[in-house]
Amino acid sequence: MKKASPMPSDAEARAATSPAMAMPPGEPLRLERIEVLLFRAPADPPVQTSFGVMHERPALLIRAIGDDGASGWGEVWCNFPSGGAEHRARLARAYLPALACGRHWSQPQACFDEVSRRLEVLALQCGEPGPLAQIVAGLDIAIWDLLARRRGVPLCKLLAPELQRPGPVAVYASGLNPTDPQRxxxxxxxxxxxAFKLKVGFGAARDDANLAAVRAAIGPQALLMVDANQAWSLDQAVAAGHRMAGHELAWLEEPIRADAPLAHWSRLAQDQPLRLAGGENLAGLDRFEDFAAADGVSVIQPDVGKWGGLSACLQVARLAQRHGKCFCPHWLGAGIGLAASLHLKAAVGGSGMVEVDANPNPLRELLAQPPFVLEAGAVRLDDTAGLGVEPDLRAARRFLVNLS
Incomplete structure (x- = not known):
């Protein structure tokens, strides 16, 4: 078999970095109100992972509205557990307006930092740092979208003012289930x-059969990656890496727990041949700094709706590029978060791809119109202001969840 074209090397990633990105200059922003909208659509087929199955596709949107009438959209990660989306929606309604509205913010980062700080004790008290960080991430995306719309520029250009015109953003089809993934x-x-990413962690025989079937279906030239969703112990991951190496894989994602010691990631990188990817389940710049600086993980994958929004994930991108790592934003939700991930990657430049869920999801299209256009494995963003998309709330009304 002829080898598939590999992901760019770490040295190539370092050489391909874009110029230093600047935060937007101070621009007074006062939020008048925040709206929270939750949608649920059936998952047909269900999305299968090594730790559970998604039978529905939730989407939690945050709309930030300024005192001048300008508005922007953000999205909160809310896939698990079942019912977790409703909980996050109620958290957003309870805390975001009180903490973010009625004050003047000089830039999105200021709001992100202050609201995050104000929620720190609550996160400790209730043991829910994740859901609280996620609603702040969604708000941060909405504020960036608002400011970009107000200025009449694409969001990627607000993130990276030196950007003349966004180049094509490479994407890959993700979430290939273990049931007939080749189709x-x-x-x-x-x-x-x-480029394609297969779910693994369902037993060696099934994983190997699926890898062979997908590789046969897409051919030797296509990029192929695997995602274990933290399925294995260190020794199991080492064995899996050796077992799967013959399929010419671009990376092995989250083979062990995200909170495993960095020494385990480093040993895993040394003891098996595949490049390692991770980051969707990390939180905090210190943790990302440790991962980026260590020799274990080559591909850094923050999720803008899970932690950090655009403000902090932009800093993660800088960390990744500073350490010569490949930057690939993670996303497996609806269309607003996907658009934000595309704009983040367009602003950052360099090697890497953006994840696009390969499974059907009506909320991906209904909540982000017009849909992106794919050409030869990449998406080119246009000059539309902000995220460049709008939720079709009328068409999505049948999926709206009543939170009252």
Whole structure:
């Protein structure tokens, strides 16, 4: 078998970095109100992971509205557990307006930092740092979108003012389930995808059979990655890396727990041949700094709706590039978060790709119109202000959840 084209090397990633990105200059922003909208659509087929199955596709949107009438959209990660989206929606309604509205903010980072700080004790008291960080991340995205719309520029240009015109943003089809994954991979390849990621962690025999089937379906030139969703122990991950190496994989994602000691990640990188990826389940710049600086993980994957929003994930991108790592934003939700991930990657530049869920999800399209156009495995953003998309609330009304 001819080898697939690998992901760019760490040295290539370092050489491809874009110029230093600046935060936008001070621009007074006063939020008048915040709206929280939750949607649920059936997952057909269900999304299977090594730790659980998604039978529904939730989407939690945050709309930030300024005192001048300008508004922007953000999205909160809310896939697990079942019912967790409703809980996050109620947290957002209870805390975000009280903490973010009625004050003047000089820039999105200031709001992100202050609201995060004000929620720190509550996060300790209730033992829920994740959900609270996620609603702040969604608000941060909405504020960036608001400011970019107000200025009449694409959000990626607000993130990186030196950007003349965003280049094509490479994407990959993710979330290939362990049941007949080759069929979905072939469908997405026919639509223009050139890179694919398969879910593994379902037993060696099933994983190996699926890898062989997907590789046969997409051919030797396509990029193929695997995601174990933290399924294995260190020794199991070492064995899996050796077992799967013959399929010419671009990376092995989250083979062990995200909170495993960095020494375990480093040993895993040394003791098996595949490049390692992770980051969707990390939180805090210190943790990302440790991961980026260590020799274990080559591909850094923060999720803008899970922690950090655009303000902090922009800093994670800088960390990744400073240490010569590949930067690939993670996303497996609806369309607003996907658009934010595309703009983040466009602003950052360099090597890497943005994750696009290969599974059907009506909320991906309904909540972000117009849909992106894929050409030869990449998306080119246009000059539309902000995220460049709008939720079609009328069409999505049948999926709206009543939170009263």
């Amino acid at each position: 979905l991979a072939a469908q997405r390849q026919a639509e223009g995808y050139r």
